Amino acid sequence: MTELRIGVLGASRIAEMAIVKPAQILGHRLVAVAARDRGRAETFAQTHAVERVVDSYAELIADPEVDVIYNPLANAFHAEWNLKAIEAGKAVLTEKPFARNATEADRVRRAARERGVPIMEGFHYLFHPIVGRMFELLEDGTLGTLQRVEVIMRMPEPKPDDPRWRLELAGGSVMDLGCYGLHVHRHLARFAGGEPTVVAARAVERTPGVDESCDIELVFPSGATGSNTNSMTWDRFEMTLRLVGDRGEALAHDYMLQSGDDRITVTTDAGTAVEHLGTRSTYTYQLDTFARHLADGTTFPIDADDAVTTMELIDSAYRAAGLPLR
Numbered sequence: 001m002t003e004l005r006i007g008v009l010g011a012s013r014i015a016e017m018a019i020v021k022p023a024q025i026l027g028h029r030l031v032a033v034a035a036r037d038r039g040r041a042e043t044f045a046q047t048h049a050v051e052r053v054v055d056s057y058a059e060l061i062a063d064p065e066v067d068v069i070y071n072p073l074a075n076a077f078h079a080e081w082n083l084k085a086i087e088a089g090k091a092v093l094t095e096k097p098f099a100r101n102a103t104e105a106d107r108v109r110r111a112a113r114e115r116g117v118p119i120m121e122g123f124h125y126l127f128h129p130i131v132g133r134m135f136e137l138l139e140d141g142t143l144g145t146l147q148r149v150e151v152i153m154r155m156p157e158p159k160p161d162d163p164r165w166r167l168e169l170a171g172g173s174v175m176d177l178g179c180y181g182l183h184v185h186r187h188l189a190r191f192a193g194g195e196p197t198v199v200a201a202r203a204v205e206r207t208p209g210v211d212e213s214c215d216i217e218l219v220f221p222s223g224a225t226g227s228n229t230n231s232m233t234w235d236r237f238e239m240t241l242r243l244v245g246d247r248g249e250a251l252a253h254d255y256m257l258q259s260g261d262d263r264i265t266v267t268t269d270a271g272t273a274v275e276h277l278g279t280r281s282t283y284t285y286q287l288d289t290f291a292r293h294l295a296d297g298t299t300f301p302i303d304a305d306d307a308v309t310t311m312e313l314i315d316s317a318y319r320a321a322g323l324p325l326r
């Protein structure tokens with residue numbers, strides 16, 4: 001498979017950045033889109049050159065001309081429609097988080113294994129050279145032994161009717177933002193003796209159970225510590241990753257590339273250096289990796305096991321904050 005034939009569930013805002021533009025850049029087809037409101041789907045199709053509109057999510061998943069399902073629905077519907085796509089034998093690129101909680105995520109994992117269907121969670125940041133370089137600075141000893149990880153994930157406030165403010169739709173800052181920081185910490189485990197654990201979390205609730213902000217503290221088996229600061233009521237986008245070792249530190253000024261700042265600042269005894277890693281979209285790197293796996297079996301850097309373990313850490317953060325699981 002060289003040219004993906006993609007079906008899009010829903011006419012979401014994130015889809016333009018996360019799938020439409022990457023597909024156009026890489027030469028993949030946007031075959032069909034479905035939305036609860038057909039009018040929205042038609043507007044989406046016209047705006048983004050999607051080949052056609054179908055009447056329902058189920059019809060899109062059953063469409064024989066669709067090879068890949070992209071799922072950017074509200075968090076509460078990720079697992080449900082991922083399962084239906086898997087049952088239809090369609091490869092799935094799903095927006096994070098993988099499900100509402102770890103129990104639900106495990107059901108999706110088991111279904112994907114049983115059917116032998118590829119599914120990948122959209123932690124797009126991981127595919128960009130920015131993060132690759134940050135990890136390399138630990139691998140090659142530039143920063144020495146990892147001591148501290150600091151992730152900040154802040155954004156301007158969504159509108160009052162946004163699904164991220166609704167508990168029944170699995171909203172909240174940890175689900176929308178914190179999942180990234182927790183995922184980063186997990187992927188640094190090989191530099192710190194194993195998987196991190198949550199030791200404390202403090203949340204501010206927007207409505208009962210829904211966190212508008214949450215600060216999470218973690219610890220690794222090596223004794224290294226981590227922090228994950230999240231807010232959906234900040235005055236701007238701020239998405240940084242800071243790694244501190246016993247020989248130096250590195251700051252990725254915008255590791256999500258929301259603002260297009262591709263700088264990494266590296267400080268050691270030798271001085272301070274600024275590196276630029278390129279502004280090609282993280283989502284384009286992600287779709288390219290996904291397509292290559294479907295074409296030739298190139299190994300995913302993240303799989304369903306990774307998704308379940310991340311959901312377990314998200315659940316731990318909510319428990320530590322005294323909030324209900326989604």
